[in-house]
Structure formats: structure tokens, C-alpha cells
Amino acid sequence: MLLSLNWLKDYFAKSDVRLDPKELAEQLTMRGLAVSSIKRPAIGLEHVVAGRIEKIEKHPNADRLSVTWVVVSEGENAPRLQIVCGAKNISEGDIVPVAVEGAVLPGNLEIKNTTLRGVDSHGMLCSGKELNLSQDSQGILQLPKHSQIGRPLAQLLGSDDTVLEFELTPNRPDCLSVLGLAREIAPLIRTKLREAKPARFRISPHRTSAIVKVEVDDPGLCPRYVARVIDGLKVAESPEWIKQRLQSVGIRSVNNIVDITNFVMYEYGQPLHAFDLRKIESGTIRVSACKAPMDFTLLSGERLELKEGDILIQDGEKPIALAGIMGGLNSQIAEDTTSIVLESAAFLPEQIRKTTKRLGLHTESSKRFERGVDLVGVAAASERAASLLRDSFGGNVYHPPIDTNETTIRELTIAADMRDVRKLTGLYDLTSEQAAEVLEEIGISSHKKSTNILSVRIPSFRLDLRETVDIVEEIARIIGYDAIPQHFAISPATYDRFDEGQIDFENRARQSLANLGLREAIHYSFTSEANLKNFGNGGNTLVRLLNPISEEMKVLRNTLLPSLVQTYLYNKNRKVKNQKLFEVARVYLSDAQEETGVKETTFVSGLISGSTHPRSWNTQQNNVNFYTAKGILESLVRQLTTVFLAFEPQKNHQLFHPNRSAVIKLGLREIGILGEIHPYIRSTLLETDEAVVLFELNLDALKKFERTTVRFKTPSRFPTSEFDIALLVDKHITCNALVDTIRRVGGNLLAGLEMFDVYEGEKIPQDKKGLAFHLSLGTTERTLLDEEAHQLREKITQSLAEKHGAQLRT
Amino acid sequence: MIDNIQRIREEARIRISSIEDLEELDRLRVHYLGKKGLITTILHQLKNLEDEKRRELGATINKAKDELESEISLRKNELRKLQIERELEKSQPIDVTLPGSVPLEAGSLHPITRVTHQMVNCLKRIGFSVVSGPEVELEYYNFEALNTPEHHPARDLQDTFYINKPVLLRSHTSPVQIRTMKSKQPPLQVLAVGKVYRSDYDVTHTPMFHQMEGLMVDHDISLADLKGLLGYFIKNIFGARPLRFRPSYFPFVEPGAEVDMQCVLCKGNGRECRMCSSTGWLEICGCGMVHPNVFKAVNYDPDRYTGLAFGMGIERIAMLKYGIEDLRSFFENDYRMLEQF
Missing domain, CATH: 3.30.930.10 (Bira Bifunctional Protein; Domain 2)
Structure with missing residues (x-):
């Protein structure tokens, strides 16, 4: 919403009020009417003057361009500037804004003499948009015919004007009008609104109803419709003052009749529409919901399809306007129109919104209707427009008009309980007298009904005031939130905390991985379907968005791994080495058991690459591999939980190296996967020689086994007996098998076990591998005798030999 | 006998303070305090004396033994210190501006x-x-x-x-x-x-x-x-x-x-x-x-x-x-x- 301060001043009792735009903007913002910018249209227009187009010719070298000759000063011998122009809406004799050399237009566009496709051009003819005067970029701005040639545009347009741009909240449609804003501004500048003189019409010999009829099918869709016939009109250019007003708020002047409807819409907030009376052939205006899809052409020339439910204004059965949004081409004001039907109505906001959203058609009119209009104002706006058409253009107004709802508009009264006002605002000393005074400031009258009850009469235009809490807000708003004290509440809820275990667990996982050297990444929850399928996670449980932004953001992730791989690639392309990344986030699977049909599970996933340590002159470099990631995972799980995870080889996952990956199991349940990335993906997609290892784990599955506390064990006071055993076994024997045997035989006396070396190579047969363990034997009760230790060691090696064919290496 | 002890004691003190070599100092320790050292031998001889005399002499000898031990130990530390200082004089300081190397680079939270x-x-x-x-x-x-x-x-x-x-x-x-x-x-x-x-x-x-x-x-x-x-x-x-x-x-x-x-x-x-x-x-x-x-x-x-x-x-x-x-x-x-x- 734009507000011209010059226009605003028309509505104050004193016409010479002084307004400080910056201060006013600040005050309004603090009253909930946020001003987003202050515009001074004249700024930047110093070298833009009114010029008359003397001659237009086609550009010799460009079809879309024309060459114009323009005079920008009065006099017989005034020089003619040759200017190349691309617009179509110009003709010889037009008075238009001309930016001459030296002008700097909004957006820092500097105007210089130049050559366009081989023709010299000494300036520019400007559109409203180029001058930041309107949104209209279609054609050159047309200035009034009698404008003084050479006069700076700033003077022509009223250079003293300032325009405030508002970002209004949807609850205040009343402020989508100059009058509405004037109501809010008057108390801020301590002035009163000018009393509007009621328009007086003589009862005409012919009533409107004698000429047209109005039928409203469903008053729910159209609670009030006021129609008025006005004849004796002549379509012409609007007078300067109307053009200037419309111009100042960015509305293009069309002709006197259309301009008046726009003028009153902006003034009162009530959109109006004028039909050419000749076009209403049936004599009946019908407001009706569209019953079946049909084509319709708007007055803008745009063709669109109407759908069931759209509210239509019909000439009998033929639609002539899309109610509340835009009129039809078939009933618009033409050059020879002399009689009109002036429509002022209210329509069901929900339906207007539905239709505009569907069609993507947002107009000044729909903007107001979809937020709701003042039912009383429907008649007032009609009168205002009628009197302007009569007084300015000699229109003959048929009076009284047709009004479908004159009688049933009732005033709303709210009994506001002052105890609620005090309780909610924290203004505990506020009296009902003070509250009444505050409301009076913006024209809301009230009276004290009882000690605590203030009876508030709601003006018809305040559609947002419907219950006590609205009055509370209104009082607080006018008093000012700054005036409300600050208090610090302590609630008994402090002692009644919610279980934060899940969130803590996730955060502990994050912190553990960060401590282990990984950096946390956060990715979008959606990705492309191809991305999930290519990385081996398609399946029929994918969750898709109905209205995705793009194919790349269409499916909710069921694994975090593809995102990590993409981020790896992103960074690799920026020459980052040794990336260590993790993410803790939810994945989504269809699941009919869930209330929403989607099961959300928190996963932790990671990607490590390059060398294990940052490169240093002081340490040896090792590349990450399967075991590095496994170590990270085990450390993470050890810190978070009390469980042991089992790792089993796997070959089926497309993303992973078939010989260097494992599924992770908790008991019988698969809860994750770990491994080096498939060499094919590494060489084709990632194009790297660097080792890349990935892991993913279902964090929710681990939550049940969270390590919540520490069970302390006193360290043994007795020394342990320590020794190494080096074994030679067949290659297929797993480390786990040997460990199981050692543990079983060692029993309670095995105080510690560490696998510290693996060897394959020349020194041993090709089908064998060497594994070395360090064992600690001992008990917390006494020192183990050398002989006992020796015997146990023998027993262990014997079992290893029997069970796994393990030989001792010497 | 007491005179003898005093004499040995004096002699030892002088020798300790003049020794410049750790190995020599150790040989000296053995000479006086070793299993067959002078002081040890005298202590062994006490066995043959009567109780009162033995107690009196024993106290004196043990005192001398303790003093000697502590003097040797002190001298040992002095010599070590000198030795290390000589070694340090020969060596070069490291480049303290070389970058440090961490066992693990910490990660981070988003x-x-x-x-x-x-x-x-x-x-x-x-x-x-x-x-x-x-x-x-x-x-x-x-x-x-x-x-x-x-x-x-x-x-x-x-x-x-x-x-x-x-x-x-x-x-x-x-x-x-x-x-x-x-x-x-x-x-x-x-x-x-x-x-x-x-x-x-x-x-x-x-x-x-x-x-x-x-x-x-x-x-x-x-x-x-x-x-x-x-x-x-x-x-x-x-x-x-x-x-x-x-x-x-x-x-x-x-x-x-x-x-x-x-x-x-x-x-x-x-x-x-x-x-x-x-x-x-x-x-x-x-x-x-x-x-x-x-x-x-x-x-x-x-x-x-x-x-x-x-x-x-x-x-x-x-x-x-x-x-x-x-x-x-x-x-x-x-x-x-x-x-x-």
C-alpha cells in the first residue's frame, strides 16, 4: 500500500498540517502499520522534463525501434532532439517525460548521448517504471496535454510530495485506503479528520431499479450489492488533480470513469466497477457462482478458464465480470459510453482468495476483497463515486440505488473485561476510563457498563475487532508496547521438565563425532529420486512431495549418504583434501502405522577421506580405510551406549566396495552400514584416487542402550601377567573367531586383550596370515602365580590350535 | 678405633670433593661402602666387642656412613649436572617455529x-x-x-x-x-x-x-x-x-x-x-x-x-x-x- 502525503492531507480538518515523513513512518511502524520505505518521487528527476513528440519515424535498422523528434523547450526555434525509442504507445503530439543528457534515473541509470543501431539518440523517453513513479513498464508515461513544455517533471508532479510504502498485516484491510490510514494518523499528529459532507442526491424520476435488476443467488457469496445507474457521461481524460493522485500511488490513468472508480477505491478501500449500461442486454445483473468451467476474457484481454465456485457477475446468464477481481472485456467502458452501472459490493473473501490463487491474478481490487471490505462502506463508496461523477463530469445519478442489503447490517458491541486487559498486558493499574480514552483516540467509542466491563462499539470498518482479546491488543497497540513494563516470570513449570533424552542423545553423538575430528554438515531433507536410486536406496517406501520446488528436491531422504557424497564432490572441486564429514538428521519412510503415514528415524552418517591426520612433517601419513571408519564408529558407540556391534561382510549395496564393507548389526537387527565407497563410483563420479569411506547408523535404535551412567569398577591392586602370542592361521579365519576362543578359554582371568598386528606376506605361506595378540591375565583377588598364568596361556594356544588350526609363530 | 674412623672419614671427604668423574666416584663408593669397603669392614669388626662399647662405636660409625653416603650422592648430582651442561653446550636449539603436529585435528559443529x-x-x-x-x-x-x-x-x-x-x-x-x-x-x-x-x-x-x-x-x-x-x-x-x-x-x-x-x-x-x-x-x-x-x-x-x-x-x-x-x-x-x- 502506497500513501501519498499530499493526498492524505485532504482528509484532515486543518489543511496545513505539517508532516515529518520519517517521524510519521516511525510512529506508524510502532503502531503495527509497518512502513517499509519512504519515497520522494522527485528525487533523481532533475533532468527529466516534459517534451512534445513532433515526429515519429521507423528506425531504419531495427523493426522494434522508432526514431522520434522531440522539443523540450517552448518557442518558434526550439531545437528538436532526436531520440530513439522502443515503446509502441506514442504518437505525434504526445507530451511525455524526456530524460536529457545528464539525468540520473532511479537505479543509477545515467543518460548520455549515444548511438542506437546506427542512429544518434540524445536522451530517453521514459516509462512510469523507469522514473519509479509506477509499476507500469509497458509504455511511455503520458503527461497531460496542456503541460508546459520544458517544465521539470518534479514540478509537474508536485515535487513536495512524499510517498510512504506500507507492509500491512492481513488483519488490517481498513488501512488499504487513504481514509483508513488518515484515521490512524490523525491522533498521531493531534489533528482531527475532516467531516465528510454527505452526498445529497435528488430523487430522480427514474430509479435505478427501473432500468436494471440485481439478483444475488447466494447472499453468503455476496452480502451486499449496491448498483447505481449514471447517465449523461462523456468518456474523457481525467482532470489533472485526479491523474496526479493516482499517479502518486502508481495507478495508471485510463479515463475519467475508470479513474473515478480507482480513486474512490484508493480513498475508501472499497473497490468499484463500472459497466457500460448498453452491454447489460438482459437488464438483469446476476451475482452467481460459476456452475461449470467456461472461457472468459478479462478487460485486460487475458483469456482464462472459470471454474466451479468462482463468483461471477452476469448479464442474465452471460458472465460480464469476475467478481471482485476484474471486469470482462464484453462490458468495459468504451470511448462512446455515456451510461454506466456503478457496482459497489462485498464478496466472500475466501472465494475471492481461492480464485485469485488459482489464476495467479492479483489486482488492487482482489487484494481488498480477499481481506474483507466494510459492509457499511459499500454504500458510502458508491455515493462518493456517484457524486464525483456528477460534480466533475456532469453525470446524472439515478437515486436511490439498488441495494441488496440495506437493513441487516448490525453494529457489533464487545463487552471487554478490564481484568483480561490488565492480565494480558501486564498494565495492572489501567482503569476502564483510561482504556476508553485510548480507544476514543482512533475513533472507537465505548462506555463503562460495570466496574470491570467496558462496552466497546466496533466501527463497521474494523473487521479485525471481533472479541475481547482483539480489544486487548488494540488498547496495547495504541498505548504502545514500549509503555508496557518488563517483568521476569518464574513458573512452577521450571520444576516439571520434559524428557530431553532424545535430543541430548543426538547432541552427544554430534559432539562425539566432532571430538573424533569430523565436521558437521547439514543438508536439505529432500533430494532427487535418481540420487537415492543411484546410491542403492530406491524402494517403495520413498516419500515424495506433492509440490516440490524442483526434481532435485522432490523426495525426502531415506539415507543421508548421497548428500554427504555430493558435499564431498562439491568440496573436492574446490580443492579441499582430507574431508571428514558427518550429519545427524532424520530420514523418512512411508509407514502406514504412523499417524502421518511417514516414519521419521534419526540417522548418523559420516564420510572420511584422504589421510587420517592432517599432513605434518612430524608424523607419518596414513590413508583412511574401512578400519578408520570402523574405529570412529566403535568409539562413538562406546561413548554413547553399552552395546557391542557386530560387523558382517556385505556385497549388495551399490554404493559400497563389495570386499571392503560391512553391515552393522545390533543383535539380529541390521542398524547400519559401513565401508569404502565402490571403486566404480570413486573413479567415475568422484574422479579421485583418495580413499573415501562412508558409514551410516540408525541412532534411534541405539537410544535404548544409552550409557546413562557409569558403573565404577575398582582397578585391581594385584599385578597382571602380560604376554604376546603371535598366531599363524588360514586367511579365511576371522579375527572375531580367534577373539571368541581366547575370551572363552581365558574366562574371568583374562583381564585384557588387544589385537595389535596383522601380517600377510613373503615371510609366511601365501594362504596364511599372521595375527598377534597381547593378553593380560590376572584377578582382582590375588596375584596370579606364574604357573597358573603359564598353564592358562598353554590352554589358550591349545584351543586356538584345535579350533582354528592356529600355529604359534616364533 | 674412633680415631681410625675419623681419619678414614676425613680422607674420604677430601677425595670425594676432588673427584671429577662419575665412574671414579662409584669406585670410591665401593672402596668405602661396598661389601668389602673400609667402613663396612669396620662395622663387621664390631661384632667382637662387648655390648656397651659396641653400641657407642656403632653409633659413631653409622653416622659416618650416613654422612659419607649423602656426600657421595650430592657429589654425584653435581657431576651429573656438569656433565649434562657440557653436553647441552655442544647441542643446537630446535626450530621452535616449525608447525606443531596434533594427534587428531578436532572436528566441529555446524x-x-x-x-x-x-x-x-x-x-x-x-x-x-x-x-x-x-x-x-x-x-x-x-x-x-x-x-x-x-x-x-x-x-x-x-x-x-x-x-x-x-x-x-x-x-x-x-x-x-x-x-x-x-x-x-x-x-x-x-x-x-x-x-x-x-x-x-x-x-x-x-x-x-x-x-x-x-x-x-x-x-x-x-x-x-x-x-x-x-x-x-x-x-x-x-x-x-x-x-x-x-x-x-x-x-x-x-x-x-x-x-x-x-x-x-x-x-x-x-x-x-x-x-x-x-x-x-x-x-x-x-x-x-x-x-x-x-x-x-x-x-x-x-x-x-x-x-x-x-x-x-x-x-x-x-x-x-x-x-x-x-x-x-x-x-x-x-x-x-x-x-x-
Whole structure:
């Protein structure tokens, strides 16, 4: 919403009020009417003057361009500037804004003499948009015919004007009008609104109803419709003052009749529409919901399809306007129109919104209707427009008009309980007298009904005031939130905390991985379907968005791994080495058991690459591999939980190296996967020689086994007996098998076990591998005798030999 | 005999002090104190003496032995010190400017996680606890229960991602509050933190971002409490800065407000400031008193209870705190960004 301060001043009792735009903007913002910018249209227009187009010719070298000759000063011998122009809406004799050399237009566009496709051009003819005067970029701005040639545009347009741009909240449609804003501004500048003189019409010999009829099918869709016939009109250019007003708020002047409807819409907030009376052939205006899809052409020339439910204004059965949004081409004001039907109505906001959203058609009119209009104002706006058409253009107004709802508009009264006002605002000393005074400031009258009850009469235009809490807000708003004290509440809820275990667990996982050297990444929850399928996670449980932004953001992730791989690639392309990344986030699977049909599970996933340590002159470099990631995972799980995870080889996952990956199991349940990335993906997609290892784990599955506390064990006071055993076994024997045997035989006396070396190579047969363990034997009760230790060691090696064919290496 | 001891003692002392070599010193120790050393031999001879005499002499000899031991030990340390000093004189100092090498380079938390921790911890200290809820939600929790009827602008398909009506991706964390209120009667003091989704993608919008919302319901909670609480919060996060509360509109609160903080870049003067669009103020947080219709939806008695609610975008707070200018960079995961946290 734009507000011209010059226009605003028309509505104050004193016409010479002084307004400080910056201060006013600040005050309004603090009253909930946020001003987003202050515009001074004249700024930047110093070298833009009114010029008359003397001659237009086609550009010799460009079809879309024309060459114009323009005079920008009065006099017989005034020089003619040759200017190349691309617009179509110009003709010889037009008075238009001309930016001459030296002008700097909004957006820092500097105007210089130049050559366009081989023709010299000494300036520019400007559109409203180029001058930041309107949104209209279609054609050159047309200035009034009698404008003084050479006069700076700033003077022509009223250079003293300032325009405030508002970002209004949807609850205040009343402020989508100059009058509405004037109501809010008057108390801020301590002035009163000018009393509007009621328009007086003589009862005409012919009533409107004698000429047209109005039928409203469903008053729910159209609670009030006021129609008025006005004849004796002549379509012409609007007078300067109307053009200037419309111009100042960015509305293009069309002709006197259309301009008046726009003028009153902006003034009162009530959109109006004028039909050419000749076009209403049936004599009946019908407001009706569209019953079946049909084509319709708007007055803008745009063709669109109407759908069931759209509210239509019909000439009998033929639609002539899309109610509340835009009129039809078939009933618009033409050059020879002399009689009109002036429509002022209210329509069901929900339906207007539905239709505009569907069609993507947002107009000044729909903007107001979809937020709701003042039912009383429907008649007032009609009168205002009628009197302007009569007084300015000699229109003959048929009076009284047709009004479908004159009688049933009732005033709303709210009994506001002052105890609620005090309780909610924290203004505990506020009296009902003070509250009444505050409301009076913006024209809301009230009276004290009882000690605590203030009876508030709601003006018809305040559609947002419907219950006590609205009055509370209104009082607080006018008093000012700054005036409300600050208090610090302590609630008994402090002692009644919610279980934060899940969130803590996730955060502990994050912190553990960060401590282990990984950096946390956060990715979008959606990705492309191809991305999930290519990385081996398609399946029929994918969750898709109905209205995705793009194919790349269409499916909710069921694994975090593809995102990590993409981020790896992103960074690799920026020459980052040794990336260590993790993410803790939810994945989504269809699941009919869930209330929403989607099961959300928190996963932790990671990607490590390059060398294990940052490169240093002081340490040896090792590349990450399967075991590095496994170590990270085990450390993470050890810190978070009390469980042991089992790792089993796997070959089926497309993303992973078939010989260097494992599924992770908790008991019988698969809860994750770990491994080096498939060499094919590494060489084709990632194009790297660097080792890349990935892991993913279902964090929710681990939550049940969270390590919540520490069970302390006193360290043994007795020394342990320590020794190494080096074994030679067949290659297929797993480390786990040997460990199981050692543990079983060692029993309670095995105080510690560490696998510290693996060897394959020349020194041993090709089908064998060497594994070395360090064992600690001992008990917390006494020192183990050398002989006992020796015997146990023998027993262990014997079992290893029997069970796994393990030989001792010497 | 005593004279003999005294003599040996004197002689030893002189020899100890003149020895310049550790091995020689050890030989000397053996000479006097070894198994067959002079002092040891004398001690052995005491066996043959009568009790009284033996006790008297024994004390003297043992004293001499102790003194000798400690003198040798002292000299030993002196010689060692000299030896090390000689060795150090020969060696060169290392280059202390060579880079250090760590056993493990610490990783880091994402800036969003980091700032979330700060925000949450600040409010936990005054009694809030964190609750969570699903990201895939039902329209009812995301809109209807929040006094946002069917044709409210926020419900347009353009703004909200749908899975299939009425299932959607939550467009704010407020549905968590509805679920929480439905599970427990007041008093209540909770934070809902997490990912939210809106169908917007441009320079200042990403289709996913993070929110933190707070809710406090009890008897007699007022706008004054809201102001006190947010004043405390913002001071904790950004330090003492001018704030302003101005009326605004959100369907689920009334009175509703927006909190602006003085611009961190231009310090409020607003001249040509790209951060605050020259207004001098930065919007930080939307807030207000819980609308009675919301209470009705969760079976709270609006006559008995009042509540305050506030919500903010975590990215916005992180951008202001860390000086990050492009919202989208949070989700690009550029390693060179992540490494800075």
C-alpha cells in the first residue's frame, strides 16, 4: 500500500498540517502499520522534463525501434532532439517525460548521448517504471496535454510530495485506503479528520431499479450489492488533480470513469466497477457462482478458464465480470459510453482468495476483497463515486440505488473485561476510563457498563475487532508496547521438565563425532529420486512431495549418504583434501502405522577421506580405510551406549566396495552400514584416487542402550601377567573367531586383550596370515602365580590350535 | 678405633670433593661402602666387642656412613649436572617455529547447531525444556489448531510443501507446541527447535531452515513477562542492545508483536546500510500472547491461563552473530566454512 502525503492531507480538518515523513513512518511502524520505505518521487528527476513528440519515424535498422523528434523547450526555434525509442504507445503530439543528457534515473541509470543501431539518440523517453513513479513498464508515461513544455517533471508532479510504502498485516484491510490510514494518523499528529459532507442526491424520476435488476443467488457469496445507474457521461481524460493522485500511488490513468472508480477505491478501500449500461442486454445483473468451467476474457484481454465456485457477475446468464477481481472485456467502458452501472459490493473473501490463487491474478481490487471490505462502506463508496461523477463530469445519478442489503447490517458491541486487559498486558493499574480514552483516540467509542466491563462499539470498518482479546491488543497497540513494563516470570513449570533424552542423545553423538575430528554438515531433507536410486536406496517406501520446488528436491531422504557424497564432490572441486564429514538428521519412510503415514528415524552418517591426520612433517601419513571408519564408529558407540556391534561382510549395496564393507548389526537387527565407497563410483563420479569411506547408523535404535551412567569398577591392586602370542592361521579365519576362543578359554582371568598386528606376506605361506595378540591375565583377588598364568596361556594356544588350526609363530 | 674412623672419614671427604668423574666416584663408593669397603669392614669388626662399647662405636660409625653416603650422592648430582651442561653446550636449539603436529585435528559443529546450543542453553537456565515432534505433520497441528483457518494466506500451496493433503512438511515448529499442550495441562514452559520447510527458494529464502519457538503457559502470564523474557534472551545472545517491540500479526497470538534489535552493522543510524535496509533495525523475533482459540483447540481453559509464545529463525540469528551474509551457504557445507566453527 502506497500513501501519498499530499493526498492524505485532504482528509484532515486543518489543511496545513505539517508532516515529518520519517517521524510519521516511525510512529506508524510502532503502531503495527509497518512502513517499509519512504519515497520522494522527485528525487533523481532533475533532468527529466516534459517534451512534445513532433515526429515519429521507423528506425531504419531495427523493426522494434522508432526514431522520434522531440522539443523540450517552448518557442518558434526550439531545437528538436532526436531520440530513439522502443515503446509502441506514442504518437505525434504526445507530451511525455524526456530524460536529457545528464539525468540520473532511479537505479543509477545515467543518460548520455549515444548511438542506437546506427542512429544518434540524445536522451530517453521514459516509462512510469523507469522514473519509479509506477509499476507500469509497458509504455511511455503520458503527461497531460496542456503541460508546459520544458517544465521539470518534479514540478509537474508536485515535487513536495512524499510517498510512504506500507507492509500491512492481513488483519488490517481498513488501512488499504487513504481514509483508513488518515484515521490512524490523525491522533498521531493531534489533528482531527475532516467531516465528510454527505452526498445529497435528488430523487430522480427514474430509479435505478427501473432500468436494471440485481439478483444475488447466494447472499453468503455476496452480502451486499449496491448498483447505481449514471447517465449523461462523456468518456474523457481525467482532470489533472485526479491523474496526479493516482499517479502518486502508481495507478495508471485510463479515463475519467475508470479513474473515478480507482480513486474512490484508493480513498475508501472499497473497490468499484463500472459497466457500460448498453452491454447489460438482459437488464438483469446476476451475482452467481460459476456452475461449470467456461472461457472468459478479462478487460485486460487475458483469456482464462472459470471454474466451479468462482463468483461471477452476469448479464442474465452471460458472465460480464469476475467478481471482485476484474471486469470482462464484453462490458468495459468504451470511448462512446455515456451510461454506466456503478457496482459497489462485498464478496466472500475466501472465494475471492481461492480464485485469485488459482489464476495467479492479483489486482488492487482482489487484494481488498480477499481481506474483507466494510459492509457499511459499500454504500458510502458508491455515493462518493456517484457524486464525483456528477460534480466533475456532469453525470446524472439515478437515486436511490439498488441495494441488496440495506437493513441487516448490525453494529457489533464487545463487552471487554478490564481484568483480561490488565492480565494480558501486564498494565495492572489501567482503569476502564483510561482504556476508553485510548480507544476514543482512533475513533472507537465505548462506555463503562460495570466496574470491570467496558462496552466497546466496533466501527463497521474494523473487521479485525471481533472479541475481547482483539480489544486487548488494540488498547496495547495504541498505548504502545514500549509503555508496557518488563517483568521476569518464574513458573512452577521450571520444576516439571520434559524428557530431553532424545535430543541430548543426538547432541552427544554430534559432539562425539566432532571430538573424533569430523565436521558437521547439514543438508536439505529432500533430494532427487535418481540420487537415492543411484546410491542403492530406491524402494517403495520413498516419500515424495506433492509440490516440490524442483526434481532435485522432490523426495525426502531415506539415507543421508548421497548428500554427504555430493558435499564431498562439491568440496573436492574446490580443492579441499582430507574431508571428514558427518550429519545427524532424520530420514523418512512411508509407514502406514504412523499417524502421518511417514516414519521419521534419526540417522548418523559420516564420510572420511584422504589421510587420517592432517599432513605434518612430524608424523607419518596414513590413508583412511574401512578400519578408520570402523574405529570412529566403535568409539562413538562406546561413548554413547553399552552395546557391542557386530560387523558382517556385505556385497549388495551399490554404493559400497563389495570386499571392503560391512553391515552393522545390533543383535539380529541390521542398524547400519559401513565401508569404502565402490571403486566404480570413486573413479567415475568422484574422479579421485583418495580413499573415501562412508558409514551410516540408525541412532534411534541405539537410544535404548544409552550409557546413562557409569558403573565404577575398582582397578585391581594385584599385578597382571602380560604376554604376546603371535598366531599363524588360514586367511579365511576371522579375527572375531580367534577373539571368541581366547575370551572363552581365558574366562574371568583374562583381564585384557588387544589385537595389535596383522601380517600377510613373503615371510609366511601365501594362504596364511599372521595375527598377534597381547593378553593380560590376572584377578582382582590375588596375584596370579606364574604357573597358573603359564598353564592358562598353554590352554589358550591349545584351543586356538584345535579350533582354528592356529600355529604359534616364533 | 674412633680415631681410625675419623681419619678414614676425613680422607674420604677430601677425595670425594676432588673427584671429577662419575665412574671414579662409584669406585670410591665401593672402596668405602661396598661389601668389602673400609667402613663396612669396620662395622663387621664390631661384632667382637662387648655390648656397651659396641653400641657407642656403632653409633659413631653409622653416622659416618650416613654422612659419607649423602656426600657421595650430592657429589654425584653435581657431576651429573656438569656433565649434562657440557653436553647441552655442544647441542643446537630446535626450530621452535616449525608447525606443531596434533594427534587428531578436532572436528566441529555446524554453525546452526552451535548457535542453537547457545540459544537453547540460555533459555534452559530459566526453566525451559526442549520438546520435539514430527517434521511430517498433519494440517490440523500445523494450521487449524493454530487459529489459521483454511483460507489464510499461510495455507496456500505456494508456501507449504504437501506430501498429500492433509499431510505436509511442517512450515513452523508451532505444531510441536500443540502436541505438547495436548499432552499436558499447564504450567508449561517449553522450546521447540528444529527444521521447518517452506516452498520458497531465492536469495533470502531456503526451502528448509531452522526455527526455535518458546511457549510459556501459566496463570497470569502477560505481555510484560514476554518483554522481560525476550529482553533477557537477546541480551544473552547479542549483548546489551536497544530493542523495540512493535505490534504485528500472527494468527496464533494476540496481542502479537515483532521484536527489532538495533542494527549490528550501522548501529542504528541507518545510513546506506545493506544489513537493515537503512531502517536501523533488524527483525529478530515474532511473538505474542497465545490466542484463546489455540487454547480452546488443546483443551486449556482460556479464562484460567494465559501464555506467551515467541519464535525465530535460527539461520537469521547465526547470520547476525557470525557475520554470514548468504543464507544458502548454511546448506552448501563448504568445508572452508565448516572449518571456521
